[in-house]
Amino acid sequence: MAGKHPDPDEHEEMESLVVASVLDALDRRQQAEVDAHLATCPRCRTLEASLRETAVEISAGLESAPPARLRVSVLDAVRAEAAASSPTEARMRPSRRAVIGSALALAASAVVATGVVLSRPGRSEEDQEIARVLTAGDARLYSTTWESAQVTVVHSASSAASVIEVRGLPPAPRGRDYQIWSMSPAGPEDAGLLRPDADGRARLRIGSHAAGGTAVSLEPAGGSEQPTTSPFIAVTYS
Amino acid sequence: MTPPPEDLASEDAKIPAPASPDALRDAILSVAAGDADSFAGLYDATSARVHGLVLRVLRDPAQAEEVTQEVYLEVFRRAAGFDPARGSALAWILTLAHRRAVDRVRSSQSQSDRDVAYESRANTQEPDPTGEAALATLEAQRVRTALEQLSERQAEAIRLAYLDGLTQTQVADRLGIPLGTAKTRLRDGLLALRRIVSAPRQRKEE
Structure with a gap:
């Protein structure tokens, strides 16, 4: 359309x-x-x-207070999520970001000093994996555009991984998510959700054993097991 | 005397007065900024609307409770994606709620549960457990009047689609009309409803 x-x-x-x-x-x-x-x-x-x-007006008048136990259960679940490590940068408080920042620095210096990763908290591991793909000897860069978005994919066969980076990607429509697919010979494999920040940027590592390319499609919120729409971004590795 | 425990009080839980659109917007923005405590206020101000809609679509109290919980977790997780420039907080929340309720309806198992639950209720003629009629607000009367101002055919198509969770193809099948006719009724109906509900506000602005 x-x-x-x-x-x-x-x-x-x-x-x-x-x-x-x-x-x-x-x-x-x-x-x-x-x-x-x-x-x-x-x-x-x-x-x-x-x-x-x-x-909104169609359901006005259908109000029905849920049982009080639901309130307890919802607020408990939300409190638990808030207490656990925050899923998005946007929700992160400065103190938490500082802790992660220093953990990253620590992990990086551990690599420099010994060549062995001594401590690998989740986010620093992701950053290190990304750095490894970007600096791999066989890394190849592919770029494409979609509307106002610039898409860059770096693939390293020796790392069995790729990194996708987007800029200028508008937020997914309400109730939808962008989902990344690793195009393997067996078919598309879920490679995670692409959630651009307020500036339309996102960067993600994609594990891609034997993958021949990467694609992005628009899916219902939370993603699908298999693509339900045609990819609007597709990159084929040469 | 000690006050009754919360669970007992819940039997006839009160519906709080609707919060102002600005208050709801601010509550979501606070949650998005990391203030999880604002969430309780947001829940209290909107849960009767969310649960009422989900219950109407699913017609099954146990599933409605589950889906309502899922909706609020999604509201919490996606709060940072709420953009007040794109619409009201209530529209944002009810959009998430309606989509989840409809997704649930369309999974086949859920459809058969729902039919069974609906059949049994229809057969026994139990009093409406949600007290929908008793809870009608002035706002709702305005909309009921609005729906009444639609042609009966348009109102019926909108109820089947939005409140029963049917696709436009299913609406056409249910009514025994061509798909094109169903689409026209839905389009003309919702556009007419928009004119009706926005009419008083427009007059005030003029």
Whole structure:
């Protein structure tokens, strides 16, 4: 679907799809097509936002207080998540970031001093793995663009890994996530979610034994086991 | 005398007055900034709306409870992605809630559970356990009036899609009408509803 629909019939059709999307009345494939269109069409995004406010009114009057045990259970679960290591940079408090920063520095100096990684907390391990791919002797760089986004993939066969970096990627539409796929001979393998920060940037390591390429598709929030939409970014290793 | 424990009080838990859109927005932004304590306030202000919608779509109290919990965890995890410039906090939360409820409905096992639960309730004619009618607010009356202002065909199509969780293809099948007709009813219906609910506000601005 293109980003423009000047034809009145086409506009009406698009309007129907946006309405059905707001009502969650599309199957997954149709929904993915609408999401891809919305990512490129400000006019339809405006329509969507306005209709989402209208949809709020459909369930006004159906209020039903959940049992008190649910409140306890939800707040416990949220407290537990907040206490555990924070899943996103954005939610990280400065103190935590400083701790991770010094752990990184410590791990890095351990590598320099002994050539052996003595301490590898989660995030520093990820950063080291990324550095290893980027500096591998056989690293090859591939780049492509999608709309305003610049996509760079560095693949190292000897590391059996790749690193994907995006810049200028708009946030995924509500209730959707970008999902990365490692294209192996057996088919696409889940390689994690791509969540751009406020500046549209993200960098992720992809384990890719025998992979022939990398792709990114738009999926329902949390990702899918197999792609449900056509990838909008695809890189084939040569 | 000691106050009753919370669990007993829950039997007829009160629905809090709706929070202002600004208060909800600020609560999500606080949660996103790392203030997990704001979450309780956000839950209290919105859980009756979320649970009410999910319960209506799923028609099964146990599943509605599960899905409501999932919705709030998702709200917590995705709070940093909430952009107040793109819409209201309530619309954002109910979008997540509706999508999860519909996903649950469309998994086949859940569909059959739901049919069984619905059948048994329909057969025994039990009083409505959620007290929906008793909880109707002025806001809802405005919308009920709004839905009534739609043609019965448009209102029916919107109820089947949004409140029963049917796809537009299923709506067409259920009503025995062509898909194109179902799409037109949904589109014209929601666009008309938008005009109706926004009309008083527009007049005030003029």
